[in-house]
Every structure is written in C-alpha cells, then in structure tokens.
Amino acid sequence: xxxxxxxxxxxxxxxxxxxxxxxxxxxxxxxxxxxxxxxxxxxxxxxxxxxxxxxxxxxxxxxxxxxxxxxxxxxxxxxxxxxxxxxxxxxxxxxxxxxxxxxxxxxxxx
Amino acid sequence: xxxxxxxxxxxxxxxxxxxxxxxxxxxxxxxxxxxxxxxxxxxxxxxxxxxxxxxxxxxxxxxxxxxxxxxxxxxxxxxxxxxxxxxxxxxxxxxxxxxxxxxxxxxxxxxxxxx
Numbered sequence: 001x002x003x004x005x006x007x008x009x010x011x012x013x014x015x016x017x018x019x020x021x022x023x024x025x026x027x028x029x030x031x032x033x034x035x036x037x038x039x040x041x042x043x044x045x046x047x048x049x050x051x052x053x054x055x056x057x058x059x060x061x062x063x064x065x066x067x068x069x070x071x072x073x074x075x076x077x078x079x080x081x082x083x084x085x086x087x088x089x090x091x092x093x094x095x096x097x098x099x100x101x102x103x104x105x106x107x108x109x110x
Numbered sequence: 111x112x113x114x115x116x117x118x119x120x121x122x123x124x125x126x127x128x129x130x131x132x133x134x135x136x137x138x139x140x141x142x143x144x145x146x147x148x149x150x151x152x153x154x155x156x157x158x159x160x161x162x163x164x165x166x167x168x169x170x171x172x173x174x175x176x177x178x179x180x181x182x183x184x185x186x187x188x189x190x191x192x193x194x195x196x197x198x199x200x201x202x203x204x205x206x207x208x209x210x211x212x213x214x215x216x217x218x219x220x221x222x223x224x225x
Binding site for chain 2: 041042043044045046089095096097098099100101102103
C-alpha cells in the first residue's frame, strides 16, 4: 500500500519529442506528489510537484497530469532536449514521509 | 547560498566495521533527512531530524542510526557493516518539516562500498 510504481525503467526519446513517465500508487491518503530529476554524481533535485486536488500542473516544458480516480500521475516533458537526459523519480508523501518510485533513466537522442 | 554538503564523498569499508557520514544542511535549514539509494531498491527513506530530535524513521534495522547537532549538522552511523549496505547515502535539508511545497534540497551523496 505504501509503494509507488514507476514505468518505464528506461526511455529513449528523440530530441524535440515528448517524454512521458508514469507512476501509480495505492494509498489514497498520499497528499503530495513531487517529481525529482537526478544527474550522475548529483543528488535528486525537485522538478515539479502537484497536490491531489489538481488535475494538471505545468512549469515550462514540464507538466504533471494527475488522475485521482485511477490513482496515477505522469510527467510529460515537451520538446525534450539532450540536457534533459537524467534519471527521474516520482514520489508520494504522507505524514511527511516520502516514498519514491524506482526511477526512470531518460536518454534524449541529439 | 552554499548547498547541502556531505563528507566524505567516497568511502570503502570492510564487513563488520562501522561508518559515520556527515551532512551540513543549507544555512537556515533545520530539518535533515537521510536516504539510501541502490540500483535494486531505489531511494529509501532512512530518518529525519529536526531540532536535534528524530521525527520520522524508515524501515531500516537498528544498525542505522543518526543524530543532529544544535547547528543542524547531522551524522548517520552504520554499525556492523554488511555487503548490502553498499549504496549512495543522500542527505537532504529543508527549512522545516512538513513545509509545503515539500522542498528539500539534496546533497551529492556519500558513495559507500563495503567489501
């Protein structure tokens, strides 16, 4: 019940394309859903986050879509660039405890 | 403003030994959390400290412990190291617990290898 399932494990997208990463959760009590971006040799960095009472949030080229009834949320990266190549983690927060997905390694082809 | 710093960056230890990792949060941040990152299990929450008190704890054995000092700096200790403890240990700081949006800033991590 405390798991967050993330897919795919790895993703290759052409430059300019749309990258889509999906996450699913079971516990409806989660109250915050952040996405993190991690480059090699660095710690994760908060990218964008959403509360469950919002269906979509957009920040620049990054959009979170949230489907409360399906208990799923996804990250869309529009106009993907080689600099977006990184590992992306979705997460869910309950009572200040954060549960991470296993991560998606994204590679953008130049 | 300086980011979260972690020392050492790399560490090699032998099974059975103990290790202490250090984390200095961003100036003004009083909450420090620790995570273990491995290829198999991903990012897992270890514990969180605020005002020198442990607020939250993940599902790790008692060999994993931590503390926070009055200047908000934190240390984590792993005793009786096992091969499976090889991982990247990440520290993250935030201004205060439960802050919304949930903004915590991660350090670069300490890469621990147990042989």
